[in-house]
Amino acid sequence: MEDGYKMETLWVTVRDTFRYKGRDGQWLWALHRITGLGVFFFLILHVADMSLVYFDVPLNETLIALYKTPLFSILELGLAASLVFHAVNGVRVALLDLRPELWKKQGLATRLSLAITAVLAAPTIIIMIIYTINADILHASTTLIR
């Protein structure tokens, strides 16, 4: 934040994130930031809508109904992947920061981070897709009966 740095724009910082050849660790760092931002944005929204069970029940039910729409079901898959990645990669960051002797294994830690994310996120997303499809079938069949 010295005077010299003021000229450096947001764009330069973002661009240099992609130019810097930090290899896989650099990409995990960028992903950790993006997923963290996304999860934090949803957290604020979600706490706000759930606090309405005390302050305004009808508005709460309107917002919860919105979460059950197909569009939000797709966004929900992004939330699942973001949350799982941020959690698994966060454990890697915390363990390596708190135990510097593990730095020797950081290549392995990077691959483990991605592998564990895939193993946890893939079945979660499949289960969530099945729930969404079933809900749509259920909804279609009840409309048919009516």
Added chain:
Amino acid sequence: MSSIDLSSRSSHRDIRRPVRAVPAVQNKFERIAWLFTRYSGLVLVFLALSHFGLQHIFASVQDLTLQSTIARWGTVGEAPNFTIWFWRAYYALLLGLAMLHGLNGMRQIAYDYMHIRPLYYGFMGLITILVVFVTVAGAVALGMGVSAATTSTISPAIQ
């Protein structure tokens, strides 16, 4: 921020320079924030993933109704039993840790990308006010329970 004397650093070409110990952070607040992010993160792995699993793997978003919320948070005026105290404590811990963890992460990102000082402070001021407002609202709802006096407008009571 103090200026860094680049001349004293080894050349970027010297890729074989030994890894040096990370210098101790002098700023007490930054030191606590750094440690908090790591330790709260390790706790949040269990809290946030268990919450997500309960809502999206062992149930679906379609099962989230006013009744399912009443089962965990209780209703206004009702004396909470052990189950309701358990879920209120669980969500209070999740709420507090997640909001502080997220706010500190937001601060790190804003600090890295917003180089104009008034922009950084203005942005973080607004975000902090929003987060405090939402967190207090969430804490009040957790402590009070669901307003059962208000009749449900969408989903009929599923017994």
